[in-house]
Amino acid sequence: MIDLGASLLSPAVLCFVLGAAAHGLRSDLRLPDAMFSVLSAYLMLAIGLKGGAALAATPFAAFVGPAAGALALGCAIPVWTYALLRRLGGFSAADAAAVAAHYGSVSAVTFAAVIDGLGRAGVGFEGYAAALLALLEAPAILIALALGGLGGARGGAGHGGTEGALGRVLAEVATGKSVVLLVGGLAIGALVGPSGLGPVKPFFVDLFPGVLCLFLLDLGRVAAERARDFRAAGPWLALFAVLAPVVHGALGVLVAYGTGMSQGGAVVLGTLAASASYIAAPAAVRLALPEANPGLYLTASLAITFPFNIVFGIALYAAMARLVYG
Numbered sequence: 001m002i003d004l005g006a007s008l009l010s011p012a013v014l015c016f017v018l019g020a021a022a023h024g025l026r027s028d029l030r031l032p033d034a035m036f037s038v039l040s041a042y043l044m045l046a047i048g049l050k051g052g053a054a055l056a057a058t059p060f061a062a063f064v065g066p067a068a069g070a071l072a073l074g075c076a077i078p079v080w081t082y083a084l085l086r087r088l089g090g091f092s093a094a095d096a097a098a099v100a101a102h103y104g105s106v107s108a109v110t111f112a113a114v115i116d117g118l119g120r121a122g123v124g125f126e127g128y129a130a131a132l133l134a135l136l137e138a139p140a141i142l143i144a145l146a147l148g149g150l151g152g153a154r155g156g157a158g159h160g161g162t163e164g165a166l167g168r169v170l171a172e173v174a175t176g177k178s179v180v181l182l183v184g185g186l187a188i189g190a191l192v193g194p195s196g197l198g199p200v201k202p203f204f205v206d207l208f209p210g211v212l213c214l215f216l217l218d219l220g221r222v223a224a225e226r227a228r229d230f231r232a233a234g235p236w237l238a239l240f241a242v243l244a245p246v247v248h249g250a251l252g253v254l255v256a257y258g259t260g261m262s263q264g265g266a267v268v269l270g271t272l273a274a275s276a277s278y279i280a281a282p283a284a285v286r287l288a289l290p291e292a293n294p295g296l297y298l299t300a301s302l303a304i305t306f307p308f309n310i311v312f313g314i315a316l317y318a319a320m321a322r323l324v325y326g
Helices: 004-008 011-024 033-056 060-087 093-104 108-121 129-137 139-150 161-175 177-196 198-206 208-258 263-274 280-288 294-325
Strands: none
Touching: 004 294, 011 108, 011 208, 011 294, 033 108, 033 129, 033 177, 033 198, 033 208, 060 093, 060 129, 060 139, 060 208, 060 263, 093 139, 093 208, 093 280, 093 294, 108 129, 108 208, 108 263, 108 294, 129 139, 129 177, 129 263, 139 161, 139 280, 161 177, 161 280, 177 198, 198 208, 208 263, 208 294, 263 294, 280 294
């Protein structure tokens, strides 16, 4: 199982740290935007293809319980996150909804990091985990933005009020690059099955860890750049951005245990629950809640929670799973 020492010394984590250090040293290290876009597309499609092929070989009865548990988490997390930020944090409806959308949704790159770590540690997990990732991508965003509308946020009302804004958000999320590649990859993988995936395995499976390292190298730089907005987030939100993933990760592990997933699967679901979106959610929030402060939701999700999960969190959720599974 993954431990903290192995996690800290993994190539993916060290590449992330290198990217952050390069920014601190004012290096000109930076991947071209076009290359960053290609790498992100590769990761989404590779995750989808592998997950779809595994899903094709999974009995429906074995998938339905974990899927229902994951979906329940994805719907509940934005509700209590929004309430907490409104009541204890004193956030406006728009800012609370924006942060809740990010923390209810998931980070596909954090998912890629945990499956890479489990693979290096030789720990098995349910191959259909990518389908859980797809299930968790959108519902939380829609729920959080609906709460923001009910709480008095303008919600980009323009034409049609909150309902019109949510409709536009649904279209934005459903047609976004990450969702199209992930869901499309799942469908292709399910259609061709494990044997059909064989011809492209050297590219989409064997090269996956190396591509992840390159992607995290640049994300380390991006996270370090966002860290300059730490003051805008404030100490309360910074504390939330560290404690929320710990609580959500523990809940994910417990849900996995209760729905019959393996110990490795519990690490994956715990990591998914603990992660925060910084790709799909920002685009939806900018569309539906233009008055929300990006210095809050982007700094919390990308500059605090993402590095915490990559460097420490995955090992922590693995330790939680060991404790629960005995």
